[in-house]
Amino acid sequence: QVTLTESGPALVKSTQTLTLTCTFSGFSLTTSRLSVSWIRQPPGKAPEWLARIDWDDDSYYSTSLRTRLTISKDTSKNQVVLTMTTMDPVDTATYYCVRGSIFASGGYYLHYFDYWGQGTLVTVSS
Amino acid sequence: DIQMTQSPSSLSASVGDRVTISCRASQTIASYLNWYQQKPGKAPTLLIYSAVISESGVPSRFTGSGSGTDFSLTITSLQPEDFATYYCQQAYSSSVTFGPGTKVAVK
Numbered sequence: 001q002v003t004l005t006e007s008g009p010a011l012v013k014s015t016q017t018l019t020l021t022c023t024f025s026g027f028s029l030t031t032s033r034l035s036v037s038w039i040r041q042p043p044g045k046a047p048e049w050l051a052r053i054d055w056d057d058d059s060y061y062s063t064s065l066r067t068r069l070t071i072s073k074d075t076s077k078n079q080v081v082l083t084m085t086t087m088d089p090v091d092t093a094t095y096y097c098v099r100g101s102i103f104a105s106g107g108y109y110l111h112y113f114d115y116w117g118q119g120t121l122v123t124v125s126s
Numbered sequence: 127d128i129q130m131t132q133s134p135s136s137l138s139a140s141v142g143d144r145v146t147i148s149c150r151a152s153q154t155i156a157s158y159l160n161w162y163q164q165k166p167g168k169a170p171t172l173l174i175y176s177a178v179i180s181e182s183g184v185p186s187r188f189t190g191s192g193s194g195t196d197f198s199l200t201i202t203s204l205q206p207e208d209f210a211t212y213y214c215q216q217a218y219s220s221s222v223t224f225g226p227g228t229k230v231a232v233k
Contacts, residue, residue: 116169
């Protein structure tokens with residue numbers, strides 16, 4: 001079955017760089033139409049998508065955070081890594097690693113998030 | 127970015143009630159709309175994709191409708207396990223965005 005597990009520090013200081021690792025199983029990121037995204041959710045708020053990397057190495061970033069984010073993958077280890085620079089207390093959130101799939105029908109392609117990790121809470125101290 | 131809004135932000139309902147949640151996009155997104163359910167302390171789970179297609183294993187009481195800018199999620203007969211927060215998410219843009227959520231609480 002598909003599983004995704006996030007790992008990284010639970011606490012970082014303001015201005016530091018956060019590095020999170022997603023280790024997954026049950027699928028390969030070399031399979032067409034699959035991707036892995038990072039999504040975060042501040043306490044009591046809606047999810048916010050951060051970044052995505054596709055099976056073909058294409059990557060995408062949140063418009064508002066793109067200057068601070070880097071996403072990469074190691075297909076041999078089944079891992080995806082996210083780095084976020086210049087952390088601030090407003091970045092305190094649960095960070096999720098999420099698999100994405102593409103629904104395709106007659107030239108129509110839609111991306112959706114079908115498997116989520118359990119999430120890791122990252123607290124940023126000032 | 128495309129902005130998503132949901133209404134109501136919360137509602138109270140009883141088991142067996144029919145519940146409808148609305149979602150609106152700030153620009154047309156065709157059918158590029160997904161719905162998720164989230165229970166406290168858990169990650170969201172996919173309910174509906176492409177506005178109307180139910181994810182495998184999702185009970186038939188959950189139905190999605192709409193296209194363009196206006197969408198809805200209907201639970202035809204609310205069950206105890208359905209008390210949760212529901213989020214819509216647009217997939218029209220590669221920079222996806224979620225709605226603010228609708229919390230369905232016990233009346």
